[in-house]
Amino acid sequence: MEDVRQVVSSGSPLEPQIGFSRAVRAGKYVAVAGTAPIGDDGSTVGPGDVYAQTARCLDIAERALQEAGASIEDVVRTRIMLTDVTQWKEAARAHGERFASVRPACTVVEVSRFIEPAWLVEVEIDAVIGQEQS
Numbered sequence: 001m002e003d004v005r006q007v008v009s010s011g012s013p014l015e016p017q018i019g020f021s022r023a024v025r026a027g028k029y030v031a032v033a034g035t036a037p038i039g040d041d042g043s044t045v046g047p048g049d050v051y052a053q054t055a056r057c058l059d060i061a062e063r064a065l066q067e068a069g070a071s072i073e074d075v076v077r078t079r080i081m082l083t084d085v086t087q088w089k090e091a092a093r094a095h096g097e098r099f100a101s102v103r104p105a106c107t108v109v110e111v112s113r114f115i116e117p118a119w120l121v122e123v124e125i126d127a128v129i130g131q132e133q134s
Contacts, residue, residue, distance in 0.1 A: 003027070008067045010060060012038065014115075023064035025129075030070045032125040034081065035061045036114060044118040050087040054080070054094035057123040062098075065127055074127040075104045081122045085110035091121055 009015055010022040023032045037045045037053035038060070046052025062072060078099070080091050088108050095106065104125075114122060 006068060008064045010064060013042075022060070023068050025068040025070070028129040030065060030068045030074070030125075030127040030129065032061045032064050032123075032127075034122040034124050035064075036116065036119045036122050044116060047118050048120075050082065050084075050090035050120050051094050053119065053121045054091040054123065055097075057121060058094060058098050061123055061125045065125065068127075070127045070129050072098060073102055074129050074131060075099065075102055075125055076128050076131065077105045077126040078107075079124040080106065080108045081111045081114075081124075082108065083111060083113055083120050087120070 004025075006025040007021040008023040008025070012022070015021060020033055022035070023030055035057045037056040039045045039056070044053075045056040065071060065074070078095065080088075080095060082088060082091055085108065091108065099106075
């Protein structure tokens with residue numbers, strides 16, 4: 001797998017339109033693109049609820065990691081982008097439930113908006129497969 005580039009799709013209609021993949025694996029490195037709180041039916045999950053939206057973003061990202069051969073334990077960096085950084089504690093609660101034992105490097109930033117106005121958060125993840133904890 002070291003020399004193979006693998007792309008993972010979530011099935012989002014935005015992927016071919018924009019020209020991106022939900023995740024890309026190159027060797028042991030996996031990058032998960034900015035992941036929005038989109039439900040299986042294409043609607044926004046948890047309107048107005050930063051915690052619910054963050055949890056949904058992490059669900060989608062975790063599924064992409066698994067399809068690329070990675071797991072939550074392989075995550076080395078996360079980025080949480082919020083339209084209202086004063087709600088960071090709700091996003092952090094969802095993040096902490098997933099990553100308390102992994103403790104990746106994490107950045108929280110405020111952005112002006114996302115493609116869909118109902119989205120309050122997006123999450124990006126980077127992973128390196130097979131890294132041991134110290």
